[in-house]
Amino acid sequence: MNNYHVETIRSSDRLPELSNKNVFHSVEMFRVLEKVSGCTPYMIVVTDDKRRVHAHMLAILWRRGSLLPPYLFSQGRVYGEGVYADDGERKVLFPMMLDAVAKAFQHKLCLFIEFSHISSKMFGYRDFRRHGFFPISWLHIRNSLHSMVPEERLSEQLLRTIDKGYTAGIVTREAETDDEVRAFWKMLKNYYRFKFHRYIPSESFCLCLERSSIGKVFVTLSHDKVIGGSIVVYSDKDAYLWFVASKRKSHPLHHPDVMTVWHAIKSSFDRGMRHICFMNVGLPLRRSRYRDFILSFGGKQVSSYRWFHFTIGWMNKLLSWIYRE
Numbered sequence: 001m002n003n004y005h006v007e008t009i010r011s012s013d014r015l016p017e018l019s020n021k022n023v024f025h026s027v028e029m030f031r032v033l034e035k036v037s038g039c040t041p042y043m044i045v046v047t048d049d050k051r052r053v054h055a056h057m058l059a060i061l062w063r064r065g066s067l068l069p070p071y072l073f074s075q076g077r078v079y080g081e082g083v084y085a086d087d088g089e090r091k092v093l094f095p096m097m098l099d100a101v102a103k104a105f106q107h108k109l110c111l112f113i114e115f116s117h118i119s120s121k122m123f124g125y126r127d128f129r130r131h132g133f134f135p136i137s138w139l140h141i142r143n144s145l146h147s148m149v150p151e152e153r154l155s156e157q158l159l160r161t162i163d164k165g166y167t168a169g170i171v172t173r174e175a176e177t178d179d180e181v182r183a184f185w186k187m188l189k190n191y192y193r194f195k196f197h198r199y200i201p202s203e204s205f206c207l208c209l210e211r212s213s214i215g216k217v218f219v220t221l222s223h224d225k226v227i228g229g230s231i232v233v234y235s236d237k238d239a240y241l242w243f244v245a246s247k248r249k250s251h252p253l254h255h256p257d258v259m260t261v262w263h264a265i266k267s268s269f270d271r272g273m274r275h276i277c278f279m280n281v282g283l284p285l286r287r288s289r290y291r292d293f294i295l296s297f298g299g300k301q302v303s304s305y306r307w308f309h310f311t312i313g314w315m316n317k318l319l320s321w322i323y324r325e
Contacts, residue, residue, distance in 0.1 A: 002048045004093065006100050009043040016045065018056050023235035024079035024117075025058040028214045036205045038063040042104050044082070044097045055093040057082030059101045061108055062199060075199065076105040076113035081123060095127045102131050106311075115307040117279070128307045134320040135305035139291065141278040143299035145269045153298025158258065165259045172220040172228070172263035174210075180219050181206050184229035184245075191245035200243070206231065218267070220246065220260045228256035230264050232276075239268035239276040257293070265297060 009015055012031050020026040025043075033041040040061040046054045060077045082097055084090050105113055116138065118124065128135070143153070151159065175181045185203045192200050209231065210217040220228030228246030232239055241264050246256035268276045278294050284303060285291075295301065310316040 002054070004054065004096060005047050005049075006096050007045050007047070008100050008104050009045060010040065015043060016047070016051070016053055018043075018045070018053060019083050019085070021236050022080060022083050023214050023233050023240075025056060025083045026214065026235075028212060030058055032205070032208045032212050032214070033060060035208045036202055038202055039205070040108075042101070044100045044104075046093050046096060053085065054089060055082055055084045055097060057097045057101070059104065061105065061110065064199065073111040074105075074108055076101070076108075076110045077199075078113075078115045080117045081115075081119060090123075094124055095130075098124070098127050098131060102309075110311055112308055112310040116304075118304060118307075121304050124307075131309060132316060132320075133307040133309040134316070134323050135307055136323050137284050138304055138306045139281040139284050139301050140304065141281050141291070141294050141299040141301050143265060143276045143278075143297060144274070145265070145276060146274045150265050150269050150298070155296065158296060161255050161258050162262055165255050168222075168254055170220060170222055170227075170254050170256070170259050172218055172259050175217040175219045175229070178207060180226060181210050181217050183226040184217060184219050187226060187229065187247065188243055188245040201231075209233070215242075216267075218260070218263055220256045220263070222251060222254055222256070227251045227254065228260035230260050232264050232268065234268075234271070234273065237272070237274040239264070239271070239273040241276060241278050243280070261294070261297060 012027065012034055015027055015030065018027050020028065023029055030041045030043055033039050042059045042061065044057040044059060046056065048054060057078065062075045062077060064073055064075055078101060081090070081094055084093060101113070117140070175184065182203060185206045189200050206217055209215045215231060215233035218230045218232065219226050230244040231242045233242055244260055246260050248257045265276055278299065281291050281294060281301065282288060291301065308319070310319060
């Protein structure tokens with residue numbers, strides 16, 4: 001039986017050779033985050049006595065601020081359950097990495113930790129509960145890109161809207177300058193300013209990601225002015241639309257929201273991706289305008305858990321009771 005060793009690494013110079021099949025736990029993502037102000041990446045690595053890597057998980061500490069009331073805090077974030085050399089070891093190694101994540105964030109004034117995009121709804125249930133995490137049902141949407149061309153999944157009305165956008169001169173493409181990335185970031189920040197549970201990455205994150213090989217910042221332009229945009233990252237054969245925003249109210253005739261999302265889908269198809277996943281659809285509410293909008297592009301919604309843990313004891317107990325199953 002292997003003797004496992006768990007190490008928490010905070011510098012890319014100390015990282016061993018790791019699998020890059022999952023972008024959210026890759027060395028490339030670690031190096032991008034390492035350059036971002038207000039962000040500290042932690043790579044949890046499990047090895048054996050021969051220093052062979054059996055699993056790794058990237059955890060992120062974001063420094064945040066709030067105006068109501070004014071204070072600074074940190075948020076811990078993990079996307080998925082990590083990467084494993086042998087899937088048969090997942091149930092053994094995941095609790096070890098979860099222990100390391102909790103320990104790493106324990107003394108960093110981390111207000112809460114969030115795990116999302118777990119591969120199956122019940123994975124790690126007992127381990128999360130052991131650490132006092134509570135689950136909240138969440139939705140994400142996944143579009144298939146391999147069984148038919150994306151246009152065949154759209155309604156006639158949506159196809160006409162896209163054609164009207166092209167006729168009006170709307171262009172969506174990869175950001176070509178830092179100024180275009182900054183213009184998108186300002187719009188993204190304003191777009192989500194008053195929306196609940198939205199963390200917007202810093203401007204430096206958008207710039208570093210655009211210069212990397214793992215993702216792109218796309219901008220939608222009308223007369224050379226940015227009216228929409230998205231952040232898309234690529235992992236193996238899947239694309240992930242991480243953030244999206246548009247000036248829909250100020251440019252209603254141009255439908256920048258439609259044009260922006262459509263380009264993310266079409267460009268992912270052109271890159272040979274098998275799926276595109278929309279990461280932040282939100283709570284499974286009975287009515288959701290954004291969810292219905294994304295579903296209009298032909299995807300399917302999937303219910304999953306996001307796991308949360310607040311370091312303030314009474315708050316964690318209260319929220320655990322509110323969101324009890």
